[in-house]
Amino acid sequence: KNILVIGPVPGKKYSEISFPILSPDPASNKDAHFLKYPIYVGGNRGRGQIYPDGNKSNNTVYNATATGIVSKIIRKEKGGYEITITDTLDGHQVVDIIPPGPELLVSEGESIKLDQPLTINPNVGGFGQGDAEIVLQDPLRVQGLLFFLASIVFAQIFLVLKKKQFEKVQVSEMNF
Known part of the structure; x- marks a missing residue:
């Protein structure tokens, strides 16, 4: 009755959302009075980054699991990447799997450190809220x-x- 849900909508296109509010008529509706009415608005931009089972979604930043040099980047047939990181000390290779969606920040031959981001962080935005008052005046x-x-x-x-x-x-x- 008094809840408005909008979305999901792309954040770049809809940085502001306007919607009309129909004021009640106290002459015809005896429950409406000439008062100040508060309005509370909240918005969440973005999606979840972790599934309930703990696995990362494709809407999160992926970090390197080892320190070394990116020796190979293989683009998978169905999307996503396999990034091979070779440790410079002992030559041990670690393969990080990136699902379809995120864009890579690293390239072959690049030196990376442990927990350095391999993909961009797609989570721009977050939660915002505001409140205002509407005065219904006689x-x-x-x-x-x-x-x-x-x-x-x-x-x-x-x-x-x-x-x-x-x-x-x-x-x-x-x-x-």
């Missing part, structure tokens, strides 16, 4: 306020005119 109150302000303006004008008239009378009395 139109008669707004009209009353405008009438009150207009009467104050006219009263000030008439007071200034009366003061000028009084000053003219004083000046004319001094000239006699």
Whole structure:
């Protein structure tokens, strides 16, 4: 009834989302009143990085499991990569498997360290929230306020005119 769910949407295209809010009519709905109504908004940009069983998804950064030199990068037939890292001290080879999706940061012959990122981090964004208030105002109150302000303006004008008239009378009395 009072929850709005939007998405998933691409974050680059939708950095701002606008949506209309229909205000209730207190004349026809007796549960609605002329008050301030708070609005709380939250947004999450991105997806999960780990599956419930603990395996990484293809939406996370993959790090090197060994220190050494990238000796071979094989592109798999169904997507993804097999990266072979050769340890410079003992010649031991470690194969890191990257699933389809992430873009590589390393190239063959590059020297890497343990836990250095092999892929870009696709998780831009995160969680954001904000709150605001909407005031449902009675139109008669707004009209009353405008009438009150207009009467104050006219009263000030008439007071200034009366003061000028009084000053003219004083000046004319001094000239006699």
